[in-house]
Amino acid sequence: MYLTTIxxxxxxxxxxxxxxxxxxxMYLFLSNLSFSDLCFSSVTMPKLLENMQxxxxxxxxxxxxxxxxxxxxFGDMExxxxxxxxxxxxxxxxxxxxxxxxxxxxFCASLLALxxxxxxxxxxxxxxxxxxxSFCEKNMILHFFCDISAxxxxxxxDTYVNxxxxxxxxGLIIIIPxxxxxxxxxxxxxxxxxxxxxxxxxxxxxxCGSHLSVVSLFYGTIIGLYLCPSADNTTVKETVMxxxxxxVTPMLNPFIYSLRNRDMKxxxxxxxxxxxxxx
Numbered sequence: 476m477y478l479t480t481i482x483x484x485x486x487x488x489x490x491x492x493x494x495x496x497x498x499x500x501m502y503l504f505l506s507n508l509s510f511s512d513l514c515f516s517s518v519t520m521p522k523l524l525e526n527m528q529x530x531x532x533x534x535x536x537x538x539x540x541x542x543x544x545x546x547x548x549f550g551d552m553e554x555x556x557x558x559x560x561x562x563x564x565x566x567x568x569x570x571x572x573x574x575x576x577x578x579x580x581x582f583c584a585s586l587l588a589l590x591x592x593x594x595x596x597x598x599x600x601x602x603x604x605x606x607x608x609s610f611c612e613k614n615m616i617l618h619f620f621c622d623i624s625a626x627x628x629x630x631x632x633d634t635y636v637n638x639x640x641x642x643x644x645x646g647l648i649i650i651i652p653x654x655x656x657x658x659x660x661x662x663x664x665x666x667x668x669x670x671x672x673x674x675x676x677x678x679x680x681x682x683c684g685s686h687l688s689v690v691s692l693f694y695g696t697i698i699g700l701y702l703c704p705s706a707d708n709t710t711v712k713e714t715v716m717x718x719x720x721x722x723v724t725p726m727l728n729p730f731i732y733s734l735r736n737r738d739m740k741x742x743x744x745x746x747x748x749x750x751x752x753x754x
Contacts, residue, residue, distance in 0.1 A: 476726050477520040483729030484509040487739070494742040500578040501563055505732060507587060508556045508689075512725035515549035518542055519620040519721050536610075539621040540602055546620065546721075547598035551648050555590045557690055558652035561659040564683050569666045597644055604640060608632040617710045622717065653694050660687070688731045689724070696720040 491497045491506040522542065526532040534542070566577050601623060611631040618625040623641065627634045663683065696719040732739060 476722060477516060477524065480516045480520075480722070480726040480729075481513060483726065484513040486743075487729050487732065488513075490739060490742045490746065493746055497738060497742055500580070500583045501560070501567070502738075503580075503583055503587075504556055504560045504563060508553065508560070509729065511549050511552045511556060512728050514545070515553060516722060516725040518545045518549060523619050534616075534621065539616075539626070540606060542621045543605060543623060543626070544598050544602040547601055547623070548594050551594040551597055552590060553693060554648055554652050555594065557686070557693065558655045558659075559586065559590070560686055561656040561690070564686060565659040565663055568663050568683075597648065601637075601640065601644070604637050608634065608637070618717070619714060620717075620721070649694075649697060653698070656690055656694075685732050689728055692724045692727065693720055696724070 487509040488506050491502045519542070522534065522538075563578060567574050570577065605623065605626060608627075608630040609632045610629055613629050613631075616622075616625050616629065623637075627637055660683065696716050
């Protein structure tokens with residue numbers, strides 16, 4: 476699964492890089508999403524595989540905080556990229572004549588730079604807040620990676636500030652982007668219904684179907700795990716749900732975007748044919 480994740484996301488990054496017809500805002504965001512997925516999975520999976528092979532499931536304190544930092548960087552970035560891609564589809568469908576002027580390359584590059592700054596700053600804040608806590612006798616993390624909630628349960632310090640910041644920043648990074656995605660698609664559907672046609676509906680499904688599938692996979696498990704916890708949630712159940720958005724979703728994203736996207740298929744065929752000609 477990890478190798479599939481690496482190869483699938485690398486393929487999308489390479490195709491967007493090589494095909495000049497894919498040098499558009501939509502595919503710029505998609506290549507960033509693939510890079511984020513690749514790194515997001517790489518934060519947890521290599522260590523998990525190492526622990527499984529060595530039968531020594533351990534991690535150093537510094538390694539744990541480092542894993543927490545990068546996990547939050549790429550997890551937050553995925554959330555931001557999904558809302559930016561929803562906005563891109565909204566502009567493309569509702570304001571097609573102004574799309575080029577609104578979603579200029581300069582604007583998209585500046586937006587991506589801002590998002591990377593926000594995610595790294597937020598991850599650093601949570602990591603520093605975690606580093607100030609004391610951990611007494613318990614050192615067994617009931618998870619397959621250093622999740623922030625699992626670490627807080629081990630601490631013997633006052634975790635009020637940490638939990639408060641998780642609540643505040645979690646709302647800004649998970650809830651607000653999810654609501655913005657819902658609003659974007661509500662506006663898209665409203666725009667299409669004003670001029671009902673089979674061609675318009677087909678355009679929405681072909682343009683937005685892949686993105687909606689990824690959004691459902693990513694936010695569905697996160698909201699179910701963190702925002703709607705049930706009383707019968709066991710450690711195994713929480714671990715399986717976390718595995719869904721840390722491992723399964725990054726693996727499926729390349730397939731969702733490549734199988735449902737004619738441009739990606741065309742770019743892949745073009746690269747394969749050019750390689751055959753060169754050989």
